[in-house]
Amino acid sequence: MEVVEQLSSGQIRLKPASHPVCRGCGRGDLHQILDLSSVPLANALLTAEGLTKPEERYPLVFYFCPACALAQIGETVPPQKLFSDYVYASSFSEKMLSHARMLVETTIATRRLAGHHLVIEIASNDGYLLQFYRDRGIPVLGVEPAANIAAIAESERGIPTLVDFFDRNLAERLASEGRSADIIHAHNVFAHVPEPGQFLAALKKALKPDGVIIIEVPYLGDLIDNLEFDTIYHEHFSYFSLTAVERLARIAGMSVSDVERVPIHGGSLRMFLTHDGAAPIAASVGALLGQEAARGMCDSQYYATFASRVWSLKAELVDLLRQLKSSGKRLAAYGASAKGSTLMNAFGIGADLLDFVVDRSTLKQGRFTPGNRLSILPPEALLERAAEYVLLLTWNFADEILAQQQAFRNAGGRFIVPLPSVKVV
Secondary structure: OEEEEEEEOEEEOOOOOOOOOOOOOOOOOOOEEEEEEEEOOOOOOOHHHHOOOEEEEEEEEEEEEEOOOOOOOOOOOOOOHHHHHOOOOOHOOOHHHHHHHHHHHHHHHHHOOOOOOOOOEEOOOOOHHHHHHHHOOOOEEOOOHHHHHHHHHHHHHOEEEOOOOOOOOHHHHHHHHHOOOOEEEEOOOOHOOOHHHHHHHHHOOOOOEEEEEEEEEEEEHHHOOOOOOOOHOOOOEEEEEEHHHHHHHHHEEEEEEEEEEHHHHHOOEEEEEOOOOOOOOOOHHHHHHHHHHHHHOOOOOHOOOHHHHHHHHHHHHHHHOOOOHOOOOEEEEEEHHHHHHHHHHHHHHOOOOOOEOOOOOOOOOEEOOOOOOEEEOOOOOOHOOOOEEEEEOHHHHHHHHHHOOHHHHHHHHEEEOOOOOEEEE
């Protein structure tokens, strides 16, 4: 990636990639939906030492492929730069733990899993999901490229974890070692691979003939309808509809045998993939494919107004923050999240409007947010520093966070929820 210029802030703006080709079908006639300019990597939280160094900024442009219906960003940041040292741990969210527990219990019951089965999770994080299989005596294996997070899974939860990126070579190695899986979980990782078709082919290699792959991804339909533009960041190469996944699965020799819409992360798809012909296709698959076609999700026109809606939201939110700040209010933010980084950097929300950010994750506390370089403190700082209004960057966990922060709210504190429309609660 070629450096274009070093900005006065000390950050480095990098040259955009040449006109991208589709990650799904290889076509080059992608339609641009939204240009969020050049922004830092969303999870590249800074240390105190890092504040003295320039930050890299990468173009973040959102496209749609009319040929295969895959939405995607054009820039490919190397996965090693994105994921080898990671600061997101799923276990800090009670909602994520509950979501995982319920899915595991359902899967064990419907698939009649027992001690002779094997469950593998790709991007297994800190073992938040696999621990529930382990507790039921079912063998598990995590695959997690971030060594610091894998160490937590092994040391704190006893989850055997391979520190590696999952690809065809690793899948073939597992199969040759007799470790093909009955169940493969891939939650919020499918969007993180630069070439989704190759990823599906690798999953197929690691799956037993009668096994099932369970994939969860944020749903493109909800992203567009609910203006969830902050889900767009460099870790997320692709953004999926069922139509796009079904086409990719067919190319890989698999079938989407069932699909569910689940509310996690602002609306997600849970898809069940099997070897082609290994399972009947549930009516839910055809029903959702039909709904997507009827809504026009395979047509670029469906996405035509998305950018203007995003910029209208920016004007409303930034105006509110400026009014509060100019009236002497103390403002902070909750959630040093990737989506929060996208929102703050794309909207130009910095230290002139926000004083600090809080987050429950001890992995993030003591660091600084990328781009605007706000200090990340424990949630107790909201009361200690007498914040009056808090921009809720992790709005997808709003119910959980509002309940946790009842003392702050009882003291008169208010939360600003930015999406899908600005509201103060």
